[in-house]
Amino acid sequence: MTNHDNPHHLTHTLVLGAGELGMAMLRHLAPHQKAAGHPLAVLVTPGSLTTPTPRQVEDHAALRALDVQFVPFDLVERSHEDLVALLRQFDTVINCTGFVAGPGTQLRLTRAVLDAGVRRHIPWQFGVDYDIVGKGSGQPVFDEQFDVRGMLRGQDRTEWIIVSTGMFTSFLFEKAAGIVDLDAGVVRGLGTWATQVTVTTPDDIGRCTAAILFDEPRIANQVVYLASDTVSYGQLADIVESVTGRGVERILLTGAALQADLAAQPADPMARYRIAFARGDGMAWRQSTTYNAQRGIPTTNIRAWLENRVK
Structure with missing residues (x-):
């Protein structure tokens, strides 16, 4: 047996x-x-x-x-x-x-x-x-x-x-990730401002x-x-401005700029991640296609997550 x-x-x-x-x-x-x-x-x-x-x-x-x-x-x-x-x-x-x-x-x-x-x-x-x-x-x-x-x-x-x-929602806001820097008031778009990313x-x-x-x-x-949220980098910058109540500096990192970053720091795993998350394809999907949306399971979107952190 x-x-x-x-x-x-x-x-x-x-x-x-x-x-x-x-x-x-x-x-x-x-x-x-x-x-x-x-x-x-x-x-x-x-x-x-x-x-x-x-x-x-x-x-x-x-x-x-x-x-x-x-x-x-x-x-x-x-x-x-x-x-x-x-x-x-x-x-x-x-x-x-x-x-x-x-x-x-x-x-x-x-x-x-x-x-x-x-x-x-x-x-x-x-x-x-x-x-x-x-x-x-x-x-x-x-x-x-x-x-x-x-x-x-x-x-x-x-x-x-x-x-x-x-990606985990928190990853967007880790300084090392190089996407949102709340202290400096900077949001970096990866690829284009319309490129989307899904986070949970x-x-x-x-x-x-x-x-x-x-x-x-x-x-x-x-x-x-699953998806707690799917946003474009432009929408992410808007959310950060809305929740923090102050303007952010928006810096677009194009594909060429990201490749140049990696060439300068080939051992930096974050440089590789930024290239990956600039592609959009495979990095994002519509909320309507997710298990949580189809089952009506509540999730914490980026705005709510950030509001809890910057109270």
Whole structure:
């Protein structure tokens, strides 16, 4: 008898990672799992349990209150075989690790999920539409994400759901990203002012993904689109002006300017991201096509997100 024949394991769910997205995912999944009488676990680094940061102490207390079980495991140090043995214990695996463990992480985790025969998998694809972007975008991370999709589609043992979210809303406002600098009162348009970008907050991703997992009829082997908001860079500048109550300096970074930036700083990952987000194609989709819009799930648009930050 395999563990998948054991009804106790049928909906034993593991979330990989308890960062910003992992925490949001666990918060929204926990009530669903509890109502169904199903266990929920989170994979964390051993160090986060033995020598936690103040933030981790707070997060772990919140997770314990939700009856989330902790699974300490070092993804960097432990072998593929160890990882497969661990994942075999779970029916559903949701990957919220991001790229912190470096290039190749997502292919490695996907291979382990498939080798373990996990029944349902939501990979770390909480980003742009890699099918449209394809390979050779100049962003190695995007190439890897495209390959993860090929790996999932090339098998039929493990059901998968890809959740496309665009960039995290907060990324627009990170100084390092070079799009909005609130302190300096600058908004940079990428490509053209009409180029659009889709963004979703981690909280909205968690809420919608929990709904997707428990949806009837069952969603399987497809790409589901989410969007807290889809705006052009021109509209983004208008929103920043409206919410902050002051004018912004608008700087357009054309494709040529972005390529020149990358040539000057070839090792800067943000320079590559800016080129990617200037393309529009695969970076944005209409709200009306999204799961959240079609199901009437409320989301936090850019204006509301920003109003909460600049009160």
